[in-house]
Amino acid sequence: PFFDGFQPLDVESSMYWSKYTDWAMFPHVQYFSTIAELMVKLVQTDLQAVSASMKSFNEASIVQSVAVWRYVVERWFNAETLT
Numbered sequence: 001p002f003f004d005g006f007q008p009l010d011v012e013s014s015m016y017w018s019k020y021t022d023w024a025m026f027p028h029v030q031y032f033s034t035i036a037e038l039m040v041k042l043v044q045t046d047l048q049a050v051s052a053s054m055k056s057f058n059e060a061s062i063v064q065s066v067a068v069w070r071y072v073v074e075r076w077f078n079a080e081t082l083t
Contacts, residue, residue, distance in 0.1 A: 028053040 018024055028050050032038040 026054070027057055 023029065030041060030045060030050060032041055
């Protein structure tokens with residue numbers, strides 16, 4: 001919703017909508033407000049631990065997504081065989 005590809009990028013709209021994207025709402029995302037804060041976080045944050053936490057979350061999400069879609073497809077096939 002914040003980028004249509006045909007118009008110039010609306011920065012204010014992009015900033016508003018970007019906080020609702022998957023990547024912004026996932027856990028362990030690191031935020032910063034200034035370049036100085038970014039530099040401090042790059043030095044002070046255990047980036048390997050953050051990366052490992054993100055990986056664990058993603059792996060769990062994949063397992064959950066597969067289970068949900070398996071259930072949906074199985075129900076769909078069962079409904080098809082009943083008709």
